[in-house]
Amino acid sequence: MAKGAGIVERSLVSDDQIMEFDNLVMDGIDISGRWNTMLKSRVHGERDWQAWDEVRQNLVGTSIDNCIQCGLCTAGCTVGHEVPEFNPRQFIYWVKIGRTEELKKNADVVWRCVGCYNCTHHCPKGVNTAEVIEVIGQWLRKTVPNRMDPAYHANHRSYRHRLQTGGRLSLPVLQAEFLRELGRQRELMGPEFKKVAIKMLRDGRAIKTLMIGRPRHWSKNRKVLSEMEG
Ligand code: SF4
Ligand code: SF4
Secondary structure: OOOOOOOOOHHHOOHHHEEOOOOOEEOOEEOOOHHHOEEOOOOOOOOOOHHHHHHHHHOOOOOOOOOOOOOHHHHOOHHHHHOOOOOHHHHHHHHHOOOHHHHHHOHHHHOOOOOOOHHHHHOOOOOOHHHHHHHHHHHHHHHOHHHOOHHHHHHHHHHHHHHHHHOOOOHHHHHHHHHHHOOOHHHHHOHHHHHHHHHHHHHOHHHHHHHOOOOOOHHHHHHHHHHHHO
């Protein structure tokens, strides 16, 4: 059996934290086998409340104080199913106990949230988990920009640029801008994109995408966006 195979959320425990013995007898009781798996004790003396302060300050209409660490957000998370290290419950836990170093180490994972809001719908305590993960990602972007994948920055720039210039987001345009930001515009000529483009031309979505208008009171909204960026 693989080391620590019985541990729940095994991906969060490094090999050197696990102790297993072929034969283990404690107080006269043989606990060899599955029950002999133990974790080394962990003592955390250093706590850093930067992330806690920032996250609580920037959340709108939700709080992480209500989180009971039930893990339902993780169980229903779209990205978590594909990327075991992506664990919203764990990210909130690290914020709540002041372990910002762990968050920083995982900066390259946190940003992968796709904003589907499955976690928010699963939460029994009314935490808007998707918003929490977004705010944690923003904090990491400011705090450890070098640890974020270049795709994160490209994604952020293309979102910001689209919002500032058009006021609305259209996925095909956003995707094109994202690839251009990464210097991968050649991929737009690949077979997958061609297939999607032809489909969109046929069903009329391409025209709708190009004709998309600006929001009402655009000049005022644009001013607010510029001030926020400022
Ligand atoms: S589902 Fe809600 S209460 Fe449960 S761990 Fe996630 S955020 Fe916390
Ligand atoms: S919004 Fe992000 S954290 Fe929530 S379920 Fe979707 S991918 Fe997971």
